[in-house]
Amino acid sequence: MRTRRAKLRPGMVFAVPRPGGGVYLLLYLASNRFGEAFGLTAGWNSDTVLPANLRPHPRQSHVYTGSEFVACGRWRHVGDRPDLLAGYPAEPEIYHHKADNPDDPAIGPFGAAETAGERLRTLSEAEFRASPLARADYRQIMLEEQVEEALRRWEGETRS
Numbered sequence: 001m002r003t004r005r006a007k008l009r010p011g012m013v014f015a016v017p018r019p020g021g022g023v024y025l026l027l028y029l030a031s032n033r034f035g036e037a038f039g040l041t042a043g044w045n046s047d048t049v050l051p052a053n054l055r056p057h058p059r060q061s062h063v064y065t066g067s068e069f070v071a072c073g074r075w076r077h078v079g080d081r082p083d084l085l086a087g088y089p090a091e092p093e094i095y096h097h098k099a100d101n102p103d104d105p106a107i108g109p110f111g112a113a114e115t116a117g118e119r120l121r122t123l124s125e126a127e128f129r130a131s132p133l134a135r136a137d138y139r140q141i142m143l144e145e146q147v148e149e150a151l152r153r154w155e156g157e158t159r160s
Helices: 082-087 125-130 144-159
Strands: 012-017 023-032 035-040 062-065 076-080 094-096 112-114 120-122
Touching: 012 144, 023 082, 023 144, 035 144, 062 144
Parallel strands: none
Antiparallel strands: 012 023, 012 076, 023 035, 035 062, 094 112, 112 120
């Protein structure tokens, strides 16, 4: 059985079902060797109307995942906001913990960030604190189910 391939374009906005009703909104950023990069947006909406004030999530700027939930329609395309791409890095990075790479001199004491083009840079302490790497639950790449779980968890954190 062949699976549909999702036709993604940077700036597409997807509605992710929220338990109890409503949706979370994700902005599609890029496709590269890490997977599909989606930008997180603040909070959730009661319906799938694309809000004019849609902005990046304040706690973590993007996640890498697959496109299966887009292809099967679980994450529905609800509009296009290419203007929001300017709020995200042109090359979304993944991060490396020093604890996971203790013998690698390219990974600094506060970790490192890597682009899909294989550019690796060490993080300063301030960059580390502002990065998703500072979160105990950071994963370089998530399954779509893990993205949905993380959105629910982060929603609870933003209300506290």
